[in-house]
Amino acid sequence: MSFPRYPAYKDSRVEWLGQVPTHWSIKKVSHLAHLMVGFPFSSGSFSFDPEAGLPLVRGDNVTEGFLRWGEKGRYWPFDLDYEPRYLLQANDILVSMDGSKVGKNWTLLRKSDLPALLVQRVTRIRVASECTARFVYAQISNEMFIRYVDRTKTDPAIPHITMKNIGDYWVTVPPTGEQEIIVQFLDREVAKIDALVAEQEQLITLLKEKLQAVTSHAVTKGLDPSVPMKDSGVEWLGEVPAHWGVSALSYLSSIETGATPERGEPSYWNGTIPWLKTGEINWEPIREAEEFITEEGLANSAAKLSQPGTLLMAMYGQGVTRGRVALLEIEAAYNQACAAITFGDRVIPKFGRYFFMAAYDHIREGGNETSQMNLSAGLIAKFRLSVPPKVEQEAIVRKLDDELLRSEVLCGEAVKAVTLLQERRSALISAAVTGQIDVRQFGQ
Secondary structure (H helix, E strand, C coil): CCCCCCCCEEECCCCCCCEEECCCEEEEHHHCEEEEECECCCHHHCECCCCCEEEEECHHHEECCEECCHHHCCEEECCCCCCHHHECCCCCEEEECECCCCCCCEEECCHHHCCCEEECCEEEEEECCCCCHHHHHHHHCCHHHHHHHHHHCECCCCCECCHHHHHCCEEEECCHHHHHHHHHHHHHHHHHHHHHHHHHHHHHHHHHHHHHHHHHHHHHHCCCCCCCEEECCCCCCCEEECCCEEEEHHHCEEEEECCCCCCCCHHHEEEEEEEECHHHCCCCCECCCCEEECHHHHHCCCCCCECCCCEEEECCCCCCCCCCEEEECCCEEECCCEEEEEECCCCCHHHHHHHHHHCHHHHHCCCCCCCCCCCCHHHHHHCEEEECCHHHHHHHHHHHHHHHHHHHHHHHHHHHHHHHHHHHHHHHHHHHHCCCCCCHHHCC
């Protein structure tokens, strides 16, 4: 759909606003709203129990368009005092001031988010009557604000913006009634785009689930549905073809763990030997590394070199990292959080990779009872695999290679569609709030 332009424009003299309709004004956020940074509540008094106190909105809780709680939730006990001015209200705009995604973490508070208290390193924008909060929010929750923050943030290592930076951001101010029309228009059109994005994201999820199901069936049941089956003796494996073996990984491979050379010794680092961390183990073949060590660093630590064809497993790490595997396509060393699995003659490495992709959830359940539910080389060694004859392993690998390629192509198309829709969404919002399109007739 194409939209008309306004009859006349004037130069805003603001780089990111450009030409704006002649009857619009422009103002800094600080001239339209009261800005305030949160209070430094003592972390030693925080509760993790949502029933025990008021939610504390910290930078970690503010994400793109909503507040995130769960493991990020912290609460101020009901029996402790606080200043009422730090209580948040509906239609307050919150902007996180720190972190790698600074400029991208903002939200407009709803009644359902309340009550809550504002914590330091988060700026609250409380819009006055001249402008509507939702119209100002539309100008903060888009690419224009992100680009502005990229130019004004400090310290690339720990990106930060100040309350003054936020207050100095220029926004358009149409007549109040026109603001409402623009917001209504954006609500409707953005909802349509978001629905299309959700469809593509659901397609990606279904494609990944299908690939996981096909992989799991192939490595546990084989490709011939007519062969006799037997009980594997392993609950999650169930029945396997009667002519297959089932064996602990320790009988099928050697398993080693890595190490980290002394960080404080410069001669151990920035060499030519790739050195891997668990964050680099993400299912894909490993062809490069983020860090390198020297021969001296290798010789003076417990780090080891593994050859191409070795399967690396992340034994611990944040979030989804633990239990992931990847095949080495280069000679590389690795840290102590990685297990290097070198298969013997009975298992083809690519079959091993597909098997552990299918076994991901089950091997994660084998973690130690620690804060990160870590795995260990000993636990991994006990894990039991189905072992088809090698000729069948080769056929399974070919089949799954084809399925993986097909899935990646379809997922890639869906990801591209999501990217284009998100770009369209951002462009539409920017065009509407800067007056590049006239949507007054579409807002009723």
